[in-house]
Amino acid sequence: MQRARILILAAAVLAAAPVAAMAQEAIPAEQAVRHVGKEGMVCGRVEKTRYAQNTEGEPTFLYMGGMFPRHTFSARIPGDQRGKFKPTPEELEGRDVCVIGTILRDASRAEIAVTSPSNIKLATIK
Numbered sequence: 448m449q450r451a452r453i454l455i456l457a458a459a460v461l462a463a464a465p466v467a468a469m470a471q472e473a474i475p476a477e478q479a480v481r482h483v484g485k486e487g488m489v490c491g492r493v494e495k496t497r498y499a500q501n502t503e504g505e506p507t508f509l510y511m512g513g514m515f516p517r518h519t520f521s522a523r524i525p526g527d528q529r530g531k532f533k534p535t536p537e538e539l540e541g542r543d544v545c546v547i548g549t550i551l552r553d554a555s556r557a558e559i560a561v562t563s564p565s566n567i568k569l570a571t572i573k
Contacts, residue, residue: 473545476512476520479557482550489520489559490545490570496537498529505529507536509544509567521553522546524561532564543570 474482476491491511495518498507505526512519522544524536545568548559561567 471547474550476518479512479520479550480552480555483552483557485550486548487550487559488545488547489522489550489557490543491520492543493539493541494518496540498536500526509536509539509546511544511546518556520557520559522559522561522567528561528563532567539567544568545570 471486471488473490474487476489479487479489482489489511493509493511494513495510495515496507497510497515499505507524507526507529509522509524510518511521524532529536546559546561547566547568548561551558551560559566
């Protein structure tokens with residue numbers, strides 16, 4: 448059932464994604480840590496967002512794969528990129544998205560450092 452949901456999600460995202468992303472398979476947020484060091488498209492529900500104004504670079508985090516602090520994946524948006532996002536990062540909370548980029552390790556979790564709004568796509572998980 449989960450695999451079927453991810454395949455439907457991937458089809459919906461790839462229909463709207465750039466050609467470069469078309470070769471990528473959707474990775475559930477819960478499994479992203481298995482793909483550290485690789486380019487990938489991590490998909491799931493944004494459980495919580497956090498704007499870290501008092502942290503260097505003022506990043507915004509999109510927590511996926513479980514509720515913070517037990518999430519398995521986060522997308523990190525640099526503070527200087529926040530204004531470029533429509534919908535805003537906070538408006539993504541509770542929505543299904545796919546994040547495209549290099550999957551890195553952050554403590555025991557996986558993370559993608561988002562470099563552009565085009566790295567995040569709204570998705571439909573059925």
